[in-house]
Amino acid sequence: xxxxxxxxxxxCGLVLLSGLTPVRATEIIATLDPSEVHISAFYNGTTVAVxxxxxxxxxxxxxxIGQRENVHAKEKGKVGGVLWMNIKDITxxxxxxxxxxxxxxxxxxxxDSPDSTIGFASVKNEVTILPESEDKDFLYGEFVKLKxxxxxxxxxxxxxxxxxxxxxxxxxxxNLPIPPMMKPGSYDIEIMAVRDGKxxxxxxxxxxxxxxxxxxxxxxxxxxxxxxxxIMAVVIAVLAGLLMGVIFKGKGGGAH
Amino acid sequence: xxxxxxxxxxxxxxxLIIFGLGGFVGLLSGIFGVGGGFLMTPLLMMxxxxxxxxxxxxxxxxxxxxxxxxxxxxxxxxVDFKMxxxxxxxxxxxxxxxxxxxxxxxxxxxxxxxxxxxYVLMLGGVGIYMFIDSIKGLKGESAxxxxxxxxxxxxxxKMLNALPFQTDFDKSxxxxxLLLPLIFGILVGVLAAIMGVGGGFIMVPVMVYLLRMxxxxxxxxxxxxxxFTCVNVTIMQSYSNHTVDFVLAVLLLTxxxxxxxxxxxxxKKLKGDQLKILLASLVLLVCxxxxxxxxxxxxxxxxxxxxx
Numbered sequence: 001x002x003x004x005x006x007x008x009x010x011x012c013g014l015v016l017l018s019g020l021t022p023v024r025a026t027e028i029i030a031t032l033d034p035s036e037v038h039i040s041a042f043y044n045g046t047t048v049a050v051x052x053x054x055x056x057x058x059x060x061x062x063x064x065i066g067q068r069e070n071v072h073a074k075e076k077g078k079v080g081g082v083l084w085m086n087i088k089d090i091t092x093x094x095x096x097x098x099x100x101x102x103x104x105x106x107x108x109x110x111x112d113s114p115d116s117t118i119g120f121a122s123v124k125n126e127v128t129i130l131p132e133s134e135d136k137d138f139l140y141g142e143f144v145k146l147k148x149x150x151x152x153x154x155x156x157x158x159x160x161x162x163x164x165x166x167x168x169x170x171x172x173x174x175n176l177p178i179p180p181m182m183k184p185g186s187y188d189i190e191i192m193a194v195r196d197g198k199x200x201x202x203x204x205x206x207x208x209x210x211x212x213x214x215x216x217x218x219x220x221x222x223x224x225x226x227x228x229x230x231i232m233a234v235v236i237a238v239l240a241g242l243l244m245g246v247i248f249k250g251k252g253g254g255a256h
Numbered sequence: 257x258x259x260x261x262x263x264x265x266x267x268x269x270x271x272l273i274i275f276g277l278g279g280f281v282g283l284l285s286g287i288f289g290v291g292g293g294f295l296m297t298p299l300l301m302m303x304x305x306x307x308x309x310x311x312x313x314x315x316x317x318x319x320x321x322x323x324x325x326x327x328x329x330x331x332x333x334x335v336d337f338k339m340x341x342x343x344x345x346x347x348x349x350x351x352x353x354x355x356x357x358x359x360x361x362x363x364x365x366x367x368x369x370x371x372x373x374x375y376v377l378m379l380g381g382v383g384i385y386m387f388i389d390s391i392k393g394l395k396g397e398s399a400x401x402x403x404x405x406x407x408x409x410x411x412x413x414k415m416l417n418a419l420p421f422q423t424d425f426d427k428s429x430x431x432x433x434l435l436l437p438l439i440f441g442i443l444v445g446v447l448a449a450i451m452g453v454g455g456g457f458i459m460v461p462v463m464v465y466l467l468r469m470x471x472x473x474x475x476x477x478x479x480x481x482x483x484f485t486c487v488n489v490t491i492m493q494s495y496s497n498h499t500v501d502f503v504l505a506v507l508l509l510t511x512x513x514x515x516x517x518x519x520x521x522x523x524k525k526l527k528g529d530q531l532k533i534l535l536a537s538l539v540l541l542v543c544x545x546x547x548x549x550x551x552x553x554x555x556x557x558x559x560x561x562x563x564x
Contacts, residue, residue: 041503044259044268073558083550085372086559142558149556150304180261180268181304214503215263222264222498230494233316233502234487237509241323244513 028203029053030172030191035207037178041214045151045180048207050189051173053165058193058200059104060160060172061111061118064207066098066152067185068126073146075139092143093128098152098182102159102174110197111155118192118199120144120153151179184209264501265309271507273303278511282321285512286328286519287526288460288475288535295542296508306560309501312493315486316505321512322483328520329476336427336473339437340480343459346441347448347485354446372550378447379543382461386536389465393529428469428477440466448485460535471528 030052037046054060070093074086099120103111111119114137129136147153154177163171176189189205211219221229261268281296296317300310329335419433444458459481463474494500523531 039261039263041261042259043261071560073560076554076557076559083372084552084554085550090558139558142556145556146558146560180259181266183266211263215261218502219263222494222500222502226495226498227491229502230491230500233494233500233505234319234490236502237316237320237490237505238323238487240506240509241320241325241513241516242327244324244517245327 027055028191028193028201030203030205032189032205032207035205037207037209039184039209039211039215043180043215045182046178047175048178048189049173050176050191050205051171052191052203053169053171054191054193055195055201056164056168056170058170058195059107060102060162060170061107061190061192061194061199062102062160062172062174062176063118063190063192064098064100064176064187065096065123065190066182066187067096068094069097071095071143073143075134075142088134090134090139091130092139093130095127095143096123098179098187099123099147099154100177100179101155102176103155103157104160104162105157107194108157110194111157118194119155150181151177152181154179178209182209184211260503260507262305262309262501262504264498265305265313265504267304267306269303269305269504269507274504274507275511277303278317278508279515280511281317281508282512282515283519283522284515284538285318285321285479286325286516286521287523287531288519288538295538300504305501305504308497308499309504312490312497312499313501313504313508315489315493316500316502317508317512318482318486319490320505320509321516322479322486324513325479325516325520326476326483328517329479332472332476332520332524333427334472334476335480336425336469336477337480339425339428339463339467339469339473340477342434342437343441343444343463343477343481344484346438346443347445347459347481348488350442350445351448351485352445353442354448357446372546374447376543376546376550378458379539379546382458383536383539383543385465386461386532387540390529390532390536394533425469428467428473430468432467436467464532471531472523475523 030050033049033051035048037048050062070091073090073092075088075090076084077087079085079087101111101119103118107118110116113119114121116122124136124140127140129139144153156177159176160172160174163173165171172191185208187207187209189207191203191205192199193201210216218229221232258270258272259268260271260274277296277299281299284295296314297307297310300314301307305313326335419435421434422431423434424431440462444462447458459478460474463469463478464471469477490500526534
């Protein structure tokens with residue numbers, strides 16, 4: 001019994017040790033700096049540095065897919081053959097608010113293909129577009145265009161810098177863009193290693209985006225004490241108007 | 257430091273651009289007494305502000321701009337308070353009615369189409385009429401019309417004189433029925449609610465052409481009426497829709513209160529007909545832009561909902 005136990009412990013030790021030796025095979029190590037983004041009064045989006053190690057002979061994908069939401073939109077169409085109008089109500093259910101993707105030029109075709117499991121198309125099957133009678137591929141495509149315009153959907157195939165570490169693994173570093181319209185909340189940053197078109201390993205890191213200072217105070221007031229907020233907005237506007245009036249009266253003369 | 261984050265709009269904006277937008281619209285409101293809502297909302301949307309936030313924040317900004325504008329015009333003796341109150345009462349009644357009309361139209365499905373067509377027709381009609389009229393005025397024909405008017409009164413004038421409750425509006429120097437500003441107030445209120453704007457750009461022509469008030473009193477009085485309409489809208493929107501972005505409003509305000517003062521000073525130097533022709537050109541420009549938007553194939557075939 002004793003010998004068996006010793007062998008078992010020794011085996012466990014070996015397994016543990018092998019875990020500590022330099023990375024080989026499918027392991028990914030990555031860090032975020034910073035891991036929390038603060039939205040203050042003069043915030044205009046930012047970047048978060050991602051650095052790490054992926055196995056040799058693999059390409060990296062760094063991806064953020066934001067919280068799912070339902071979006072109400074109008075589809076445009078021609079009325080009377082000449083006028084473009086918003087005519088049809090369209091609801092997108094379970095669409096991600098943000099979709100940011102960094103990868104290598106080598107993976108561009110794979111990521112952009114209509115049945116990609118990594119690119120913008122990867123979430124299409126989870127999205128419901130109502131009414132269901134509409135052309136889903138077309139409408140999802142238009143949605144992606146709209147989100148790209150807001151910088152909330154973003155694909156960059158030159159954003160990752162590669163290197164080699166002493167153990168022969170690939171090192172990666174990237175500045176992950178955080179657009180100003182990205183909503184406060186908790187996000188998963190997915191770092192994937194892709195070999196021969198297959199994801200062979202993945203590491204997830206947490207990124208927090210939150211308001212601080214003035215934006216935080218104003219949001220709280222607007223949503224929790226909305227009547228007070230409205231009255232305050234009016235009073236300050238009136239005071240500003242009066243103040244300008246007084247300033248100009250003092251300076252301008254002849255106002256009577 | 258060039259950008260500021262807008263907590264309600266959920267986006268950041270360039271401070272100088274927003275300041276400039278505010279200044280431009282403030283200048284217009286100072287010169288013409290037009291709140292500028294019909295220009296500001298689409299401009300803000302172009303800079304990435306969601307439609308609902310753009311419209312609601314704009315009314316907050318107009319509160320500030322029209323306060324300073326009203327004050328300036330009041331000092332010049334250009335505000336007809338009696339007329340202003342009557343128009344305001346009518347405007348509030350009409351606005352409430354208009355919101356119900358919009359609800360009904362939305363239920364029937366074709367509200368957006370009607371809103372856009374109303375915009376183009378109203379702007380086109382008003383713009384062309386004002387343009388032609390002010391060109392006539394600049395050529396000196398208006399003087400002849402004035403002398404000819406007492407001889408053959410139009411049917412419209414006869415109708416006006418036949419209405420009950422005739423009363424004097426001292427500031428405007430006219431004698432008309434109390435009912436008239438009330439009725440026009442309601443009509444403008446309905447249109448303003450449908451089109452989702454303060455209504456200044458409809459109110460001004462109504463006062464000039466239908467109530468026949470002198471241009472300088474028109475500007476001061478319409479600013480007065482707009483001030484109260486927008487106070488109401490700001491509080492209602494903050495309370496029920498959380499769409500007033502205070503940071504954005506303050507940035508716009510700083511620009512627009514300055515612009516309004518300069519605009520008022522300019523309006524004193526310009527003749528009535530010059531003012532009218534400028535305003536007419538502006539109204540026509542917006543009309544053409546909207547028409548182009550209706551005719552050109554859109555870049556993206558969907559739009560986020562929530563605009564007016």
